[in-house]
Every structure is written in C-alpha cells, then in structure tokens.
Amino acid sequence: MAPSPTGFLHVGTARTAIFNFLYARHMGGEFILRIEDTDVGRSEKHFEEDIVDGLKWLGIDWDGEITRQSERIDIYEKYIKKLLDEDKAFYCPHSEEELERERKSQLWDKKSPRHVCDARDKKANTGLIRFKNDAFEDITFTDEIRGELSFDPQLLGDFSLAKDLRTPLYNFAVVVDDATMEISHVIRGEDHISNTPKQILLENALGFSRPVFAHLPLILGSDRSKLSKRHGATSLTEYKHVGYLPEAFFNFMAILGWNPGGEQEIFSKEELIKIFSLERVQKAGAIFDITKLDWMNGEYIRGKSPKEISECLKEAGISFGSRASKSEYLEKVIVLEQPRLKKLSELPEKTDYFFKEPEYDVALLKWKQMNNNQIKFSLETAKEMLQAVSEKSFNKENLEKMFLEKAGKDRGELLWPLRVALSGKKASPSPFEIMEILGREESIKRVQGAINKI
C-alpha cells in the first residue's frame, strides 16, 4: 500500500488499501505502508497523519514501520548512478520549452506524444535523467484481474526517471522500492495500468524480479468519471465526521468492485479476510452509490449497543453541545433513535427534545380536523391520566396499555397532540417511549406547556 501524501486520504486510495489489506491478510503475508512523498517531502506532515488516522479508523493495520520515499533518497541515488554508469540512462539537455514544442507538434501530427532524445549518446552531465529506451518488442505481463496485457514500448519514448541524482520521479522510485522492499504483489488502481510497462522496462534494466500486478477497477462518480472532489466528499475524514461507522464503510468498499458470489452482503472484516480473492474482483469501474452506503451504515448502527454508539459519536467528533448529560440517559435516547438512523450526525437534531424544551408551532398539535377545544380537551385528558400514574409504574408498557384503553377508535385524537407536546416534532418515536425516558414530572410539564400554548 503506497498512498501519496499530496492530499487527504482519498476514498479511492482507501479502497485500494482495503483490497491490499484483505489480500495480504488472506494470504497470510505482510502488508506494509509506504508513503510516496518524493515531491512533497516532510513539509506536508499533516497529510501523512491524515492517511494514518484514516487507515487506523478503518481498522487496517500494517506490518513494520512506515517507510517514506523522502527518507530513501540515498537508495534511489545508488540505482540511478548504476543506470547512468551502465549507459542505460542519460542526461537530456533539452529545455522544457523545447519539449513542449515537440509535444505539440506530435499531437498535431496525430501521433502519441513522446520524447526520443537525439542527445541520448552525447553524454551530457546536466538536465533531466531519462531512460534510454531501446525496447522494440511488445511488453507483455499478466494482470491478476485482467489477464494478459501487452504494450508497444516504442510509444513510451525515452521516459523520465529523475530530475537529478537526488530527486527521483515516481516510476523510478516505485520500481526501486518494490525491489528493495521485496514487494511480491502490486495491487493498485486501474489508472496505473499504463505505468506498468515503464516499470517493467526499469525492472529488467536493473535486474530486478517482476512482482505480480493487479489493477483494480476505478471508483466512479455518478457521471461515470473517476471519483473526484466535484462529486462531493472524497476524503475519508469527511465520512468519519458525518457519522459513518468504520465497519460499514469498510464493508461497503470491500463489496464495491468485488463480491464473493453468494447473496450475503454484510460481512465482518474477519469474514472478508477469509473469503477474499483477487479472481473475483470486477473488471469494470463501479459508481460510488452513497444511498447504499447509507443503508449499510443503518444496518451497522442497528447492530451496535448504545454504549458502542456513544463511543463512535465521540470518535466522529459529534457532540450534543452544552446539552450533554449523563451517559446513561444518552444511551436510552440512542436506543430509541437507532432504527431511524442512517448517519450518526443525524442524532443531535433528531433527539434535541430530550435535552431541552421542544419548540414547535401550535398548529402542529392538530390531528386531522380537530379544533382547538378538542385539542385542549385531549391534552387535559392526557395530563389527568399521567397525574394518576405513580412514579413507580411510569413505564412505557403501563402507559401504552392505559392510553390505548382510553383512546377512542381514532387513536390519533389522543396520541398525536400528546406526542407533539412531548417532542415538538412531526416525526418521532411513540409518546410512551419518550415519556419513559423524560419521566413523569417532565412529561406532565410538557403537556401542560402545550395546553398553555393554545
């Protein structure tokens, strides 16, 4: 797994991490974390922190220390010198402007843009370091997901390796990393397919063995293009903070572009590790469908204990502000709203009436065609019934039994105004459940409050 710290942990990168992780653990192999920061260096430390946080949140652990390309410059230098010495690489003296002009004219001639350097044997000693590409036979490799792939190496030209001895470029650095870190499987996004022939050429030139390649289908936005910022939230942190559960996110990403063949869709991380296979990875890109993630998140939320939910709330940074109260009380509230939740972030807004007096429009108290007198009568009745109940037997079973017996054939006449008086909302759990949590005194107080409003 090798994310680049040029930004926060991207959803696509997270999915690649998940697949790498699942495969490595499935095979009982090692899974390492390598930060590709040759260009950014140490200055962007917070991006690395974001990546690490994101992976930890997902429950992905790696073997050994994190390796950073910025700390391996000496190693790259050694190999770049080797290529230079063996006359497999050279300094290209052309300026960026010249190169740009060449590119444009090639495009104009409807040719694939590339640079075959006319100074490759001139032994210059400054400029961009390029690979002396003399390959002419097709480069063929087996992709674990797509089968045999082949490319014409001539189209690559003399591709670039490094800006100078101590500033390697991506394709060169990864090849050195893969070999020196003994990477057996390179599992990455489909957008890297066209980098593979360059890397193979370099592996051959350096005498390295070839890893197994597997290219994952891309995650697409709703318009079928590669998922990016304009499609909405693409950073893992954003999903964490709006209250997606890591298990749900992990599960969802794992079955996006892969499935085990059966009809089950909800899997624990352990199950996924056990059944994962590269063979069953999809070839075509998959649209990131947030509504299915929402559903799955709801499933996971319903499967959690209130204690676990309140811990997730804390981790996601979702707070109830100054209304925060005893955790025991909060947990009761959570149980009540659990079946209604898709995202944890909905919780504070949905349950605010448990922490403060509800605010609502008097008109909301009206059930169907009731007039003010009827509403008032209904609420008075409810209040008297509540007053008749002892503190001890003030629980939802008792209350429900009482009220259902008392209510006429249209239960709404008694129950709707009561529920609104308690919650101030047009949608909420039943009044009995609410009252049990609110308690006798507060319940009566709210019913009285509603009566006063009319």
Add this chain to the structure above:
RNA sequence: GCUCCUAUCGUCUAGCCUGGCCUAGGACACCGGCUUUUCAAGCCGAGAACCCGGGUUCGAAUCCCGGUGGGAGCACCA
C-alpha cells in the same frame, strides 16, 4: 489524436471460463400493501437489465467476428 481497459435492472452485482437447470437471481433505490397516532424499523408485493449487428449451434447472457458506447493513461505529479 494515440495507447490501453471495459460493457447484465437507475445503482452495486450473481450467472459467462465448463452453452440447455435463465421465464436472467440477489441487494440498494423507487412504487404499492400490511403494521401503525407520526416517522422509521420489520414483513409482503410490483416494476425494472443481458449495448448493437452478424456468425457457430438443435439451443447463446454464456463461444467467435465486427461495430458502438463508457472509462483511464499519454508530465521535470504521484
């Protein structure tokens, strides 16, 4: 433009390799019903797809050929 990848309901997918069990299965979403004071949850149900054209075959979603659509890559980014 060039190169490469890819194609089953709106979306994610099963089936394809090893043709017949496919009247194409599941899930999400949508719609309807049950339950219900409301909203959810739950249960039941409906609609919805083999990209197109040829071929091979008794028989093709599955095999072959040709189109078309979609995507990605073509940096002194990673």
